[in-house]
Amino acid sequence: MWWKNKDSKFYPYQKEAWQSYITMTCDWQEPDILICNGDLIEGRQSKQGGAELITNDRNVQGDMATICLKRWNAKKIFIAYGSKYHVGDQAEDFEYTIAQKIGATIGGRLFIDIEGFMLDCRHKLGTSRIPHGRATALLKAMMWNLVKSGLDAEPKVNMIIRSHAHYYMWIEQAGRAMMITPSLQLARGRFGSRECEGEVNWGAIKLQIDKGKLIGKEARIWKLKANRLPVHKVK
Secondary structure (H helix, E strand, O other): OOOOOOOOOOHHHHHHHHHHHHHHHHHOOOOOEEEEOOOOOOOOOHHHOOOOOOOOOHHHHHHHHHHHHHOOOOOEEEEEOOOHHHHOOOOOOHHHHHHHHHOOEEEOEEEEEEOOEEEEEEOOOOOOOOHHHOOHHHHHHHHHHHHHHHOOOOOOOOEEEEOOOOOOEEEEEOOEEEEEOOEOOOOOOHHHHHHOOOOOOEEEEEEEEEOOEEEEEEEEEEOOHHHOOOOOOOO
16 A cells, blocks of 8 residues: 555665565564564654655554554554654654554553563664764663662663664673664665665564563564665776
8 A cells, every 4th residue: 555656766675675574573473562662653754855755644654653563463562652853843742643553552761571571661872873882872771770770760670672773782791681673764765875874774673581581582684685785886
């Protein structure tokens, strides 16, 4: 229903990404919990003038997101609010409407207790332009949790989950772990190709938690052709 015209240069990128997404929803069908960590729609794309959008109607974008999320057949869904640029640049939150349609729990920051294993989920965190600085934001978030939980201002967590950066990172220490999730947005757009220096990781993460312990993790990071810039050969 919502596809670029087949003559559009974006059509093959969209097709490849959609087929990869469908593969994940089939391989990881019916999870106990699905966590959607923000930016479920693109928004008006004001920085690009909406040039890459199928539609700039954010209500219709919400319908698209709803269909995508329903494909998982998850038993329970949690949604963290995304950034205002994408999901509501004024007072509205379009992700709220999505949550209502699918019966999800939504919040700016979510503490989720899974059999005693505590997750701290929020969309936004700081990013770094240098590869060796990318771990700093996660480690800072964990340090603040250690401080604030010691003051009984928030629960002590076992894992911090953040997004926003469009690159994947996993850090594990004794008794705790931190993660930046990969994105589900391609790098070939105007912003990605013209302004972004670092890599973009496309995919999703599967966690297995049992009796309060993390017993498994699978990072499905796809090497999509759609994320590769062309090489222009001159003979």
